[in-house]
Amino acid sequence: xxxxxxxxxxxxPEVPPSEFRIDPQKKEAVQGRANLVxxxxxxxxxxxxxxxxxxxxxxxxxxxxxGPKSAEEALRKALAMRADEAVRVDTDRTGRMDPAxxxxxxxxxIQKIGGADVVLFGRxxxxxxxxxxxxxxxxxLEMPLITLATEMEAxxxxxxxxxxxxxxxxxxxxxxPVALTITNAPVNVPRxxxxxxxMQAHRKPITTMTLDELGIDPAILSEAAPVEMEELxxxxxxxxxxxxxxxxxxxxxEKLAQAILALKVL
Amino acid sequence: MPNVVALVFAPxxxxxxxxxxxxxxxxxxxxxxxxxxxxALVGSSLNDLPKQLLAxxxxxxxxxEDGLLETFQPDLYLLAAEQAVQAxxxxxxxxxxxxxxxxxxxxxxARLKGGVVTDxxxxxxxxxxxxxxxxxxxxxxxxxxxxxxxxxxxxxxRSQEPAPEQGNAEGPIHPVAVTLDPQAAxxxxxxxxxxxxxxxxxxxxxxxxxxxxxxxxxxxNFQALxxxxxxxxxxxxxxxxxxxxxxxxxxxxxxxxxxxxAPDLYIAVGISxxxxxxxxxxxxxxxxxxxxxxxxxxxKRAELGVVDDYSKVLPVLTQKLKELLGK
Ligand SMILES: Cc1cc2nc3c(=O)[nH]c(=O)nc-3n(C[C@H](O)[C@H](O)[C@H](O)COP(=O)(O)OP(=O)(O)OC[C@H]3O[C@@H](n4cnc5c(N)ncnc54)[C@H](O)[C@@H]3O)c2cc1C
Numbered sequence: 001x002x003x004x005x006x007x008x009x010x011x012x013p014e015v016p017p018s019e020f021r022i023d024p025q026k027k028e029a030v031q032g033r034a035n036l037v038x039x040x041x042x043x044x045x046x047x048x049x050x051x052x053x054x055x056x057x058x059x060x061x062x063x064x065x066x067g068p069k070s071a072e073e074a075l076r077k078a079l080a081m082r083a084d085e086a087v088r089v090d091t092d093r094t095g096r097m098d099p100a101x102x103x104x105x106x107x108x109x110i111q112k113i114g115g116a117d118v119v120l121f122g123r124x125x126x127x128x129x130x131x132x133x134x135x136x137x138x139x140x141l142e143m144p145l146i147t148l149a150t151e152m153e154a155x156x157x158x159x160x161x162x163x164x165x166x167x168x169x170x171x172x173x174x175x176x177p178v179a180l181t182i183t184n185a186p187v188n189v190p191r192x193x194x195x196x197x198x199m200q201a202h203r204k205p206i207t208t209m210t211l212d213e214l215g216i217d218p219a220i221l222s223e224a225a226p227v228e229m230e231e232l233x234x235x236x237x238x239x240x241x242x243x244x245x246x247x248x249x250x251x252x253x254e255k256l257a258q259a260i261l262a263l264k265v266l
Numbered sequence: 267m268p269n270v271v272a273l274v275f276a277p278x279x280x281x282x283x284x285x286x287x288x289x290x291x292x293x294x295x296x297x298x299x300x301x302x303x304x305x306a307l308v309g310s311s312l313n314d315l316p317k318q319l320l321a322x323x324x325x326x327x328x329x330x331e332d333g334l335l336e337t338f339q340p341d342l343y344l345l346a347a348e349q350a351v352q353a354x355x356x357x358x359x360x361x362x363x364x365x366x367x368x369x370x371x372x373x374x375x376a377r378l379k380g381g382v383v384t385d386x387x388x389x390x391x392x393x394x395x396x397x398x399x400x401x402x403x404x405x406x407x408x409x410x411x412x413x414x415x416x417x418x419x420x421x422x423x424r425s426q427e428p429a430p431e432q433g434n435a436e437g438p439i440h441p442v443a444v445t446l447d448p449q450a451a452x453x454x455x456x457x458x459x460x461x462x463x464x465x466x467x468x469x470x471x472x473x474x475x476x477x478x479x480x481x482x483x484x485x486x487n488f489q490a491l492x493x494x495x496x497x498x499x500x501x502x503x504x505x506x507x508x509x510x511x512x513x514x515x516x517x518x519x520x521x522x523x524x525x526x527x528a529p530d531l532y533i534a535v536g537i538s539x540x541x542x543x544x545x546x547x548x549x550x551x552x553x554x555x556x557x558x559x560x561x562x563x564x565x566k567r568a569e570l571g572v573v574d575d576y577s578k579v580l581p582v583l584t585q586k587l588k589e590l591l592g593k
Contacts, residue, residue, distance in 0.1 A: 013403050016563050017541055020405045029402055041523075100376065123523065128401045128408070130384050135372035144341055144452035147369040150516075160456070164516060165338070166365040169459035174452050183523060186512035226381030226414035230396065234406050241555075241565045249578035256554070256572050256579070257586035263552050263570075265530035266474070266498065266591060 001154055001176070002060045003049040004116040005083070006106050006137070007042040009067050009074040013126035020234070027232040028095035029127065038074045041122025043190040045182040046078055048152055049120055050191065056154055060084045062113070066105050068092055072206055079201035080193035086206045087113060089214065096128060098225030103136030108214045110141060117176040118159060123148055123183045138179035146172055150185035268357035269304045270296040272324065273347060275366055276309030277338050281318065284362050286428035289322045291389055291421050292360050293429055298391035301357055304328065306350040308343060310336045321435035328354045329439060334446045341451050344370055348377055349444045356416040363420035375418035382418045383410045387425040403522060404541040424526060424549060469520070472501030475529045477520060480507035481536020481557065481576060488514060490577070491535060494584040497593055503527065505537045521546035535576050539564025556580070
């Protein structure tokens with residue numbers, strides 16, 4: 001079984017609001033001192049794929065990214081986690097790329113590298129939180145889709161997954177080829193690569209492709225995209241917190257109880 | 267004639283609780299664009315549901331009703347939705363950004379070759395309709411314009427005023443003939459798992475919520491939180507870090523990728539207040555934080571705060587509130 005995991009490199013989403021900056025002209029976040037990381041749920045998706053491989057060693061896990069040269073670091077991390085192959089489609093664009101265009105790029109790449117039995121995505125990117133690329137890539141590849149899955153296993157002619165829907169948890173099955181979007185759970189907390197594997201990952205090849213080779217016009221990513229982001233801004237917050245003072249934690253707790261009662265909502 | 271189409275899913279004859287919010291959003295877009303608001307209703311056992319949509323501002327309703335739509339099945343729902351929406355001649359299609367809408371909206375948008383905007387919380391109508399939504403985990407906001415019709419837009423649950431009931435429930439109801447092939451259903455539910463939900467209060471409806479984060483240190487320490495919850499008759503929630511650690515079930519996760527809650531009182535214990543967590547509590551009236559770090563971002567959202575070790579604060583707080591409330 002070949003599993004392709006689509007991963008994106010993003011500015012660390014855990015940067016606290018106090019350090020978060022944007023460039024309103026370019027309409028994107030400024031990296032500043034923050035690290036570039038694999039988008040949170042994409043890394044969970046890698047973990048889900050690698051667990052299938054742990055059980056069924058013939059599984060091939062391919063990490064695929066569409067991004068600039070720096071995104072090779074994301075692929076190296078995936079290889080260090082012991083993905084088998086890495087593919088990058090090159091772009092020098094930063095900032096928002098239209099999800100419909102990205103889906104076309106990913107779908108074309110997957111077809112070009114010989115298709116996949118399973119394509120995994122994070123439930124949403126940890127930058128724009130759009131939650132569109134997985135759905136639209138599945139559509140382009142005409143695959144059934146399971147969203148918000150936390151784990152999967154290979155079964156006869158298909159896969160079985162656990163997912164969380166509006167009505168709670170269920171176990172679902174689908175025939176391959178199939179696409180899944182992955183959400184977080186204790187079972188898919190990403191593994192930490194071994195030092196040895198990190199070193200080896202640096203010697204593994206990364207296949208690079210261009211949009212030209214895929215026959216894709218880069219204009220679909222912005223100028224000719226169906227949706228335009230017109231404005232990006234940081235909303236103002238005016239919040240005054242009252243910190244309860246006291247000599248001891250117990251004193252603070254007693255005063256807090258009084259203050260909570262004074263809110264008159266209990 | 268192009269329409270604003272509110273696409274509503276009703277498996278087993280149940281309208282989602284936020285269906286009228288969708289019509290509320292739809293009526294504002296329809297007024298701004300000067301086009302009619304219609305509804306597309308997809309599900310089973312629809313009975314008087316089309317009339318309810320008419321009574322809340324839709325001027326026409328297009329229905330796809332089929333026994334195969336008794337429970338949500340993505341492949342069949344997508345086929346049915348596409349047909350219903352096409353019949354309704356969309357200029358704009360609105361769906362709720364719940365699990366089903368978030369899954370089907372982008373696929374539908376791709377099928378209709380339109381422009382998709384997800385998880386919208388604000389509709390801007392001056393000088394043309396624009397859609398506003400949080401990005402970067404709620405640390406920024408973005409405004410989007412759709413350049414290719416139809417716009418397919420998913421609307422965050424509880425972000426919009428619901429459409430009021432208008433009394434007059436007259437209007438055409440158009441059943442759309444769709445032949446659904448059971449073979450088209452690729453994704454099959456083989457087992458439903460009973461939610462490990464906390465007994466008692468449902469988080470989405472809770473008036474008071476106590477919530478724990480990584481700062482609690484281990485699963486057993488949620489017991490102290492439970493004691494406070496019991497005194498307050500509160501629902502219990504958690505941050506993603508506590509869920510990923512395996513201390514509490516995902517059903518308790520509050521935030522952008524968990525539940526959206528709107529209690530009168532939200533008590534955050536050992537939670538740093540990451541923007542993605544705060545995204546889930548925007549509707550809370552009063553936020554109280556207990557955190558040992560005075561620089562924690564939660565204090566930028568909280569109204570009342572205690573800076574200290576929660577394990578020393580919580581038992582006394584619980585005891586004192588118990589006394590004050592006469593329990
Ligand atoms: C795309 C995306 C979606 C996300 N969705 C969600 C979501 O839905 N919900 C969510 O919660 N998170 C979400 N996150 C994760 C989020 O960014 C944070 O990582 C998470 O909320 C942190 O949880 P925490 O506050 O419990 O842990 P931490 O950030 O580690 O904070 C722990 C806090 O506990 C305090 N503390 C430690 N010990 C004590 C003590 N003894 N007494 C008092 N205080 C103490 C510390 O000072 C600290 O502030 C998401 C992230 C991404 C990228």
